[in-house]
Amino acid sequence: MGRFVDVADPVLLTPPLDGEDLPAACVGVSSNEPSKALGALFYERKMGDTELSYYLPSRQSGVNDMYLHLGFNAPDHLVGHSRVRTVWAILRARHPLLSAHVQMYDYDDVRFVYRVPVSPDDVLRDAETSLEYRTQCKAELIDSYLNGPRTLSNSRLSYLVISHGEEDPATSLLTPPRTPSPSYESLKSTAALNNEDGLPHSQFDILICAMHFIGDGMALHTFANDFLGLLGSEKSDAELEAMLHAEWTERWQDSHHDSSMLPAALEDNIPMTWSKLRSAAATVDFQMSQQKLIGGQAFPRRKHLERRTIVPTISFPEDRTKAMLKKCKAKGVSISAALFAICNVAWARTSDGSKELPSLMYSALNLRPYSTVKRPSLRDSYWFLSIGYFNVILPSFVSEDRTRAEITFWHRARQAKEQSARAAKHPLLISRTQEMAKERGARARAWGKEDDEKEKGTWTPPTPSANTEPPREPVLPARAKVPSTALIGLSLLGNLDGMYKHANFSRIKLHTLTTGSRQRQGAMLLFGYTFVGRLWVSLGYDENGFSEGVVDKFWTECLQAIEEFLG
Template sequence: MAWSQRLDGYERPFGDSELPLFLGSQNALGDMFLFLAFRSPSRYLRAERVEIAWSIIRRNNPLLMCKALADEDNPRLSFSPPPTTEAALQEAASALHWSRANRDELISEYMDGPRKLSNDYLSYLIISEQGTDEWNLLMCAPHFIGDGTALHQSTHELLALLSSEKTDAELIEQLSTPKIWIDLLPPSVESRLPVPRSRFARAVCKINYLQALSKEIGGHTLSRIQRGPKRTLMEEREFTEEQTAAILSRCKANGVTVNHALVALCNIAWTRCTSQSPEIPMMLYTAANLRSHLAPHPSDSHWFIALTYFTISLPAFPGNIWYRARQAKAQMQGAVRSPFLPARALLSAASRARRNVSSDAFLPPAGSPELPTRPTSSAALLGVSFIGDLDRTYVRAAYGAGLHLHTVATASRLKPGGILLLGHSFGGRLVVQLCWDSMGFTAGQVERFWTAFTDAIPEFLLC
C-alpha cells in the first residue's frame, strides 16, 4: 500500500497486517506501552527540551503523527506535516503529559482506564517525576503502527537526544531540517515482502502455509471465567547479573538460548499445574520479526508493524528440560529461518484481514491432492514474547553523564481474559513478566502457573 498525496498531506489504506489491529484498537485492544524507570539530572528533563526531543522523534517517525480515518469502506492512515517548526513543537506538546504517578499507577491507568490514545492521537508520552532526579517514562502507541522494537528504539533515541551535549537551539535546528515526506512515510509491510511470481510458486507457498497450519496442534487452555471488570496485573521476576550470567552459560552449554529454555519451562511448569490430558500437546503462540526480509525503502523510520505469528507445540507430559528446549529451538528456528516465511506472512495477514485466504493467485492448480487443514485441537495456552537482550538497543555510551536506566517493561492493552508472558535481559539482568487479566480466569489458576514457572527457572537453569 503506497501513500498518495492530498491537498493537505498524504493518505494510504491500511495493509493486511495493520487492518485487524486497527479494528481491535477501536475497542482499545492492542494499545502498546513502554515503561522505563531511570535516574537523570533534571536539566535533561526540562519541559522545553522534552518537547523538542519528542518532536524530533515524531518527525523522524511520521506514523506517530498520523491520524487514523475510520471510514467503513476505506479505513486509512492520514498524515498532515506540520507547516512550521513552531507547529511541530505544538503538535508534540499536545501528545505529551507530565505526571507524578508511580509505576503501578501509570500502568494500571493505561491498561484498564479510559483509552489515552485515539484515532487523532496515535502516540503519547508521559514523563512522571518521582523525586530528586528519579523519573518514570511511559511511551504509548497502537500496535497497528509498530511493535516492541519500535518502542524500545524510540525510547533510546529520545533519551540520547535529551542527554546529548547539543543545546536546545541546536536541537531546534535539527528539528527544522526539511523532509521529503513521501520518502519518509513507511508503506505497508506487505508491499516490501517478496511475492512469488509464477502460479506454480504461489501454489507451493499456499500449500506450505496450509501445512504449517496443520501442525498447530494444542489442546491445553487456561480456564477463563470473567469474575468482574478487567483488572490487569503485571507480575515480575528479576535475576541478578551473576544469576543471569550463570543461566546464559548453562543454556549455551546445552546448545540453546535462554529464550528456548524459557519456552521449555513454560511447558514443564504447565505439566505441574494441569489435570488436562497429557495425550494432547501444549501449544504457545509467538511472533517473528520480518524486518530482515523487507525490500529496501528510502524511509529509515522504525515505526511500522513487521510481525508474523507462529506456534510452538510441546508434549504435555513431564520431560527433560534440555530435550524440550531443543524441541523449542528446532520449531522456532524452523519457523523464522524458513524461506517460506515471507509468503506465510502474506497469507496469514490476508487471512486475518479477510477471515479467509481469498487471493486467487495463491490457489493450487486444479486436480491437486486434498490440502491440509488446521487441526480441530488447535488452541494455545498463552502467548509469549521474548525480545532478547535490550542492552543492544539501550546503548549506555550514547547517554549523557548522570543518566542511569533502572527497569523497563512493555505490554499491550488486553481484552478481558487476556494473558501474555514476556521476557528480556536489561542491564545484564534476566527479567520475566506476566501481564494478565486477574479477573478473567478461574481464581488461583494463573497464580499457580506463574509460581511454577518462576520457581522452575532457578531449579533447572541455576542448579
C-alpha cells in the same frame, strides 16, 4: 478521485484530552500522493492486512495498544518540559506515523492520514498535544494505562508521559523472587549513586505509548534508545531546538516530496511476484502448515464483565543472570528457548487435565531482516509494523523424578530452539506471511463488522448458503480434525542492552523496564528479556478472566522452574 476526509469521525474516536487539536478536513487520495486542502498538505495510504488485523479490534477498548515503561535517574534539567518536548518533536518529525491520524471509510478501506507540518513551531505544537507530565509512581502509570480509559485514539496514535514521582512499595510490580534480589528502591538508589557529573539526580518514570498497528517491539525499543540518546546528550536546549529546525527544513522545505513519505505496509515491504501456479502452491502450503498446529492445553477461564490486567514482574541480579546465561549456553540454547521449556514444565505441573494433547505456545517473529524494499534515507522510518508469528509445540507431561525432569527440561528447550529456528529460516516464510496476512485481515474485517452490528442491534446470524453448485473437490487430503488451542503467548525480546546504547546517555541511569499492551478479556502474555545486565520475566494477564488461583499457581511454578533448572 478525491474524497472528503473527516479525520475526526466522532463515532470511532475516543474523546481527545481537553485542548487536543484535531486536524482540519482534507481531500484524500487512494495512494501516498499528496493532496492540499485549506492550505495544508496531506499524505494518506491504505492500511495493509496485518495493520488492519490490529486496528479493527482496537477500536472499542484499545486492545493491543502498546506501552514501554522505563525507570531512570537523571539530573532534573535533562527532563525539563521544554527539552523533552523538543526531543519528542524531533522524533515525531522523523517518524510520520507517530503523528498521523486514522480515517475509516469501510472495513477494507482504513487509511493513515498525515498532515505535513508547516513550520518547526507547528511540529512543537503538535508534540505538545501528545505529551503529559504526571506525579504517579510506576505501578500507577502502568495500571492507569492498562485498565483505565483509553489513552490513544484515531487522532492520537502515540503519547508520551513523564512522571516525577516516588514508587509506593505496596503497589510495586516487582514480585520478590524465592532468592534475594534487589528491590525497586535499591535499584533506584544504585542508579542514583552511579552519576558522574556531581549533580543531584532524581527519579523519573517515562511511559511511551503507541498503537500496535503503527509499529512493534523493535520500533518501540529503537525509539526509546533514540529518545534517551537525544535527551541525555551534551546538546543544550538551544542546540536541540536548532536541530528541530534543521530536521524540518531538510524534510519539508528543501526536500522533494514523493510517495515514499509514509512507511509501507508489511505486505509491501516483502512483496512477491504471484503467478497463478505460485499463488495456488502458496495457499496449499499455508493450509498444510496450519494443519500441523496441534494444541490441546488451555487455562480454565471464567466470564467476568470487567477486564483487569496485572503484570507481576521479577528480575534477577547480574551475577545470577550471568550464571543462567552461561548454563544455557553450555546446554546449547538461549534464554528465550529455555523460557518456552519453563512454561511447558510449569503447565505440566499445574494442570490437572489430560496430558494426551501437547501444549502450543506462540511468539512473534521479527520480519524486518526479510524486507526487500529500500527507501530513501530521508524517509527511512523504523516506525512500521513488521512481525509474523511462529509456534512451539511441546508435550504436556514431565517426570516427577528430579534427574529425569532436568534431562527432559533441556531436551524441551532444544526442541523449542529447533522449532523457532525452523520457522525463521523456512524457505516459504514470505509466502506464508503473505497468506497469514490475508487470513488475519479477512478475519478482522468479518469480526469487526459483526461487533459493530451487534453494538447497533442490527446483527443477524448468517443464513446457510443458497449455493446449489456441487462442492469442489478438496485440495488437501482428508485429515481428522484436531484442536489448535494456544496455551500462552511469549514475547521474547532478547538482550535489550544490545539495543540501548547506555554510553550515549551516560547522565541518564536506567534501572527498570516493563513493556506490554492493553489486553482483551482472558488474555495472557509472558515477557522475557535481559536489561541492565539482569534477566527480567513478567506475566501480563487478565486476573478476572481465569479460574481463581490457577494463574497464581502457574506463575509460582514458573519461578520455581527457573530456580530449579536455570539456577
